[in-house]
Amino acid sequence: MSNPTSTEHDTLDEQAADAAAVVDEAVEDAGTTGAGTSTTGTTSGGTTTTTYAKALAAAFRTAMRQDERVFLAGEDIGVYGGAFGVTDGLLEEFGEQRVRDTPISEEAIVGMAVGAAMTGRRPVVEMQFSDFVVNAMDPLVNQAAKLHFMYGGNVTVPLVVRGPGGGGTGAAAQHSQSLEAWFAHVPGLKVVTPATAQDVHDLFLASLLDPNPVVFLEHKLLYKVEAEVELRERIEDTPARLGEALVLRDGRDCTLVAYSIMVPRALEAAEQLAADGIEVEVVDLRTLRPLDVDTVRASVRRTGRLVTAQEAPVPVGIGAEVAAAVVESDAVDHLLAPVVRVGGRDVPMPYGKDLEAATIPQVDDLVAACRRVLED
């Protein structure tokens, strides 16, 4: 503590040192802080080792170099580089006209983008957390999604609204949601949920080749995940297309349908089950609207069992839609067991680390679900 009788003010550093001493006294074990990891990309052959976030930024670069109509707008995306660093360095390369810092005005960000998209530009706007799109539901749902249809086809709204969703960072209920089912419910929107660094790159470019409004939902836990990525030089070089799921792992016993963060967990679950001789087929939906029901049905016809995995709460979610797609087709005749939907606990995302982990489906939950459908 500083001397209370002193007339001199402590500097902020001195106050901080005092506070640190208070903390030291209060805790028995000061513990260690997690070390940040550097993600410098290395290139080998035609691919680059990079992160999900940097692969997305590389797609922005590809698009902005090729198409002068493309611009980025959002909160703190300029000099700050984005709350998750996704747009880091883009301001320097493309300037403030094309990497536009906006006020904290989500409705204006998306509404402005709708107007610009209608009149010849190619806006890509960031919701700093996808939760904040709730403040922009009018321009997204009532405007962007409707205008092409409502105006009789005489306008298109080629727009990407993107941002991170999901929990796992202790950000609690208003910064951790998985709202994809809301958007997938709206005719006129397309919904993209990339799970890998390669896909976030390729599906973003595919979104730019689409003349419709696209809600592009990243997952904040995936941003730092590294992988080998083949970066595209031109937008049209992307092999991805919206509405195409991928079978990431073949298996004869059970189909496990996942998207976004649940994809790596599904692959890990499949790996663990393989050790017990259980072969799980993992399907990555990649886009939720359009939904590639054909790939799901074909897989279920092969395996006879279905587990769906999502971070969002189960009721009225994507898993229900996937299950319905199976039930509404002849794939239902191949089902050997009831479908199991795995999803988040049916509460707002809690803050505490253990509470949060218990709310979000983990690898063990997926393993257990697959075992359950195999018991029947």
Add this chain to the structure above:
Amino acid sequence: MTRRPDPSTPEGAAEALEAMWTIRTFELALEELYQRGMLHGTMHLSIGQEATATGVTGALEDGDMITSTHRGHGHCLGHGADPTAMMAELLARDTGYCRGRGGSMHIADVANGNLGANGIVAGSMTIAAGAALAQQQAGGDRVVACFFGDGAANEGAFHEALNLAAIWDLPVVYVCENNQYGMSMASSLAAAGDDIAGRAGAYGIPGHRVDGNDPVAVHEVVLEATARARAGDGPTLVEAETYRYRGHSKSDRNLYRTREEINTWRDERDPIDTFRTRALEAGWLDEEAADAAEQRARDTVRDAVQEASAAPPARVEDLDGAAYAPVPARDGVEDAA
């Protein structure tokens, strides 16, 4: 060159009078069609507000854009919409502007700079900012005029749009048609400060209150605003005071205002009557020219009703898949949508 000349000139007066008569006759015809059961949906009539729509759109130039509101027939007609295609839309014909999918609240003709009427209060305010940004980015000198009502001035989008337009110096003119009521709530009770134009001060942009029933005054103030926008100096907020004679929509029983109030506006401040009298007194028009303007409007609306009625109806079979624009084919990649 503006779409229509200054209304305080012989040529301009004739065009302004015809434009106002076209809007009024068009909407009175809609009412009649509705009462005869020939028109299906609800609608919001701007009868009594014709001078604002006429004054604003007449002061715009070729290539300038508008965004409109749920009460938008006047804006669309003033901006040069084809009355037949508009009527066809209201009658849900396949030849309508929106192929029968939009109706009264969603007339759009994007190719001609009408970015669309909008059924969400303040829904077009941010869209207008974006269209203005597109102009700025592309190096164009076109301006966007955004119509909105007094009710919209109390939406959050009003603030977000004006703030964004102001900090980015966007070429947009925000035109508030203050018709005194947001549905049933008096603007004087709904808008704190009771001075919507004065809110411009908060954004550091010019704000003008103008007699919205005077097409000359509206033309003048919009010219000033568009000149500022074209010069790259940013947006302007215009509040045009006007009055709607009809209810908010077809369900309105007029419980929130008096017959006397409506009659006073109708008898003393009607935009068409007052402008005609003024044009005759000023010598811009003689009786014959004024009557001819009215007759041209009647002919236009009659032809529109006739042609639209004869057009084929919108088709249910065309709805499937219409929510999305087709994805262009790519070599070696099939469209999965």
